[in-house]
Amino acid sequence: MSSIVLAAAEDVRSKDSEQLIKELSEELGLLYGGDGTAGFQPSDVEAPRSAFIVARLDGYPVGCGAIRPLDDTSVEVKRMYTRSDFRRKGVAQAILAEAERLALEFAYSNLKLQTGPKQPEAAALYERVGYYRIPIFHGDWDEVLAFQKDLVLKLV
DSSP, X not given: OOOOEEEEEEOTTSHHHHHHHHXXXXXXXXXXXXXXXXXXXXXXXXXXXXXXXXXXXXTEEEEEEEEEESSSXXXXXXXXXXOGGGTTTTHHHHHHHHHHHHHHXXXXXXXXXXXXXXXXXXXHHHHHTTOEEEOOOSOOOSSOEEEEEEOOOOOO
């Protein structure tokens, strides 16, 4: 069995995408209450300069993430999720790397995201891959940790 995780943009309304979003929403609902959607709608990532990303291991969907525009220069990372059996195997890093690649392709200069304090592993991952803490930029939740990563176009 391969250990290479491949992450790529896919249709947010596909069966695999919908199942991953459902699992994430259920997990977040248990952690924070409510329906766990954090206001996410599939149409959020059907707009220009947005994408829904699915990570696969040997073709099996193991995680997801999304980017949606905040403004002309900033994109928000949403719906980051890795199935529990595949955590700590590079899935989230692969999703974030693809999100960053797409953000550069779409001409954004930074990515922003929000997570919660009940997800310390996620916060640690974001800091490990170059995100830094910023003030909350969306919503009025009490339990939010906000992060940003600035993108640099690499010339070859």
